[in-house]
Amino acid sequence: MGGKVAAVLTSIDYREQVEQQADLFRPIYYLGCKNSFTSAIQAAIDDVDPSGGRLLDLFAGTGSVGAALGCRREVTTVDVQEYSRVLCSAVLSPSALSQAEITNIVARAASNETTKQVLWCLQPLLDHERECIREAIMGDFSELVELLESPPLAVHSIPEFAAPSTRLGDAAHEAIHRLHGKGLWQSAETTVSRYFGGLYFSFIQAAMLDALLSVANSSDEQCRDTLTAAALGTASQLVNTVGKQFAQPIQPKNKSGAVKPGLVKVVQRDRSLDTLQLYRTWLDRYARLPSARGKSQAIRQDYLAAIGQNASNCTVAYADPPYTRDHYSRFYHVLETMCLRDNPAITKVMKDSKRVPSRGAYREDRHQSAFCIRSAAPAAFDALFKATREHDLPLVLSYSPHETGDGTHPRVVSMNQIVELAHAHYDRVEVCTVDGVTHNKLNSSELTLKTRDQAEILLKCFR
Ligand SMILES: C[S@@+](CC[C@H](N)C(=O)[O-])C[C@H]1O[C@@H](n2cnc3c(N)ncnc32)[C@H](O)[C@@H]1O
Structure with a gap:
């Protein structure tokens, strides 16, 4: 040179x-x-x-x-x-949304008929998650650790990786059964719940993110990207990981196998965030942008x-x-799936000489730059x-x-x-x-x- x-x-x-x-x-x-x-x-x-x-x-x-x-x-x-x-x-x-329009959008997400059905399907998991956190606050971490270390529903539905018969496994089986019954399995209305519920978000947050995406997708083209972007901002704020990224789910234990100090506090803090409330503030922010x-x-x-x-x-x-x-696709794969609302295959990794789904539930087709x-x-x-x-x-x-x-x-x-x-x-x-x-x-x-x-x-x- x-x-x-x-x-x-x-x-x-x-x-x-x-x-x-x-x-x-x-x-x-x-x-x-x-x-x-x-x-x-x-x-x-x-x-x-x-x-x-x-x-x-x-x-x-x-x-x-x-x-x-x-x-x-x-x-x-x-x-x-x-x-x-x-x-x-x-x-x-x-989209230059007025306050009345924002209120209407949030109300549509909250009262969506499909969302009510999704919440009913996930109810066994919602109850179990609440119980896990309550027990952890009382000093028993075992159920919370199992929840945080478990794969999402999308993996449990593969026979080879079906959930074991535990309290969590039984709740997952029941939720999968209900979703099938309502025709919501493999549906774009439940993408976030099936792929990321329990793993990156609480189950209720995941279901509400699905609701936000559903409202965005039923909006006209001009509005759709603004509403979806506000849902992505909400997901980025909700996510229960270290540093608010999506590269890997929270690890409940340290290398020696002990439960990490402060785990319950972080889980409780992030998983109790209100999806609709945050979404409203994101819509407000977009409405004010030039x-x-x-x-x-x-x-x-x-x-x-x-x-x-x-x-x-x-x-x-x-x-x-x-x-x-x-x-970048590793750090933001959750947002990509939220936008595509498809049913991606999940990458596999070797663990104890077996090929198992990656813990982060990464898309197999994620872009390699x-x-x-x-x-x-x-x-x-x-x-x-x-x-x-x-x-x-x-x-x-x-x-x-x-x-x-x-x-x-x-x-x-x-x-x-x-x-x-x-x-x-x-x-x-x-x-x-x-x-x-x-x-x-x-x-x-x-x-x-x-x-x-x-x-x-x-x-x-x-x-
Ligand atoms: C450093 S980031 C850009 C940050 C951006 N300037 C900002 O302020 O937000 C690099 C971006 O390149 C994109 N990217 C990687 N390979 C690409 C390719 N072959 N064609 C187009 N975009 C690509 C990634 O998806 C990522 O969003």
Whole structure:
């Protein structure tokens, strides 16, 4: 790479904006959300493309960048996941619901006839869960631990993995029997209850999330994404896991087999949250969001196909791909299933020499991104730079030294590799860090040393 890299570090002081943006709207708890950096990203985008034309926000995630730039430019967001499309659509074009409409939507979810039937079917489990928590508060954890370690109904219904005859197992059998009887087994009306009830949410929360999705799906197209996005926000707030993510259900015991201290408190706190009350606050938040300029679009598609189809009506691209081996689809599989409302096969893992369903109940078809696979990532970046350059689009790319998880996960590709790949297609490439303090210049060797210390890095590729 050597002298080719014009790495100009323009570390502009964005602290004030970062503070102002701290309470910006976040549609879900999300790893690697760019909410705090949108001012810097906007400045970089305006720099590579002063025309103010349509932005193609690839790898849009929660749509934070698209939404922030949407007040100045028209925006097309792209992500391979349906939950992301729903969130982006809702933040770009939220339904301007009145208080009366919100009250009506919440009332419809509460009094839905199907929901009443679902609740009747799940009643044995609702009762059992309440009893487990009561016993745990009294000092007997055994039933609660069994509940938290058990697979969801979707797994229990497979004969090979049928629930054993315990108090929980009997309640599960009865619930499955009732759901079959009411024609609600395999129904989209019970997806959350069957896949995630007891595991990530209490059974009543799961049933009410199903009710919210049902109301959203019976609404007109304009409203549907806003209502579904509000249900996703609610699920993200309800979920009974460490850190409010969906990567794995709560582990009731530590490595030595002892029940974790504080378990009951966390279970009680999360599982007593009121789904409808939270949903109402999410609808309120969406109702207050401004709409993006012009005709915004949220697309679910792979980035390369999306560049091919949309570049001709865009003047600039922004890319924020994943950089670690952690697939986003693992962290947000619950939200994806909530949007698709299908009956996905669950991945299997080896345990005691047997293939058993994964404890997290991950979808078998969950997306595996080339950007998260060491051997495939360089080609994926090369294809990105090639495609945007061929379509004559300037590009801003985010590189996150402290992205997902604990910040110590190794990056799949180094900053140097990325700059080199960008240079193969763009003559002028600038690297700019956003740490709110200094204004430096870096040469290429400093890039390797310093990138991990920086808060956020932007690569500007000029046409
Ligand atoms: C770092 S996150 C984006 C975060 C986003 N900028 C925000 O602020 O919320 C990366 C995103 O890339 C998406 N993704 C991964 N591989 C993709 C592909 N091949 N095509 C399109 N999107 C992809 C993931 O689903 C994930 O939402």
